[in-house]
Amino acid sequence: MPHIAHYPIRTRGTFCGSIAHADPASEWCLVAAALDAEMAARSASGARLIPAADFFRGIMTTALREEELLTEVRLPILAVGHAAIASAIDEAIGIPGAVTQLPATPQRLKQIVERQS
């Protein structure tokens, strides 16, 4: 989290807002797509779960219908002792490049975060 976007974006933007916005430069969209998240959409006529592969239709385009709100994003629980690491192609303009799951101790995570700072 401390590396996503600039401070004002990080503190004012919402998680579901970022996913619904579907900006291809968004870290949360990359994480949701890479980890096969499920999006919970709700409207007056009901609720549905949309897998990430179906949710993201293209640049700034999602499967949300006009009357639907994104109310929840379900991310899989990682294996014990694993962490998901997002790495940027271009940190200056915030283009995320890859997400991976790997075994990580708290010390190893600290090293990775320090290296990205």
Ligand SMILES: Cc1cc2nc3c(=O)[nH]c(=O)nc-3n(C[C@H](O)[C@H](O)[C@H](O)COP(=O)(O)OP(=O)(O)OC[C@H]3O[C@@H](n4cnc5c(N)ncnc54)[C@H](O)[C@@H]3O)c2cc1C
């Ligand atoms: C200068 C700048 C730099 C940025 N840098 C980064 C970056 O480095 N990394 C990054 O990830 N992002 C970045 N962003 C994008 C930012 O993440 C998104 O603008 C923000 O996350 C959107 O969240 P929000 O809650 O403000 O949504 P809003 O701006 O309020 O909404 C965005 C869109 O989604 C819709 N929406 C919002 N919430 C929901 C919901 N619950 N259900 C359905 N539709 C909804 C709104 O109607 C609107 O169309 C940047 C944006 C700016 C302006």
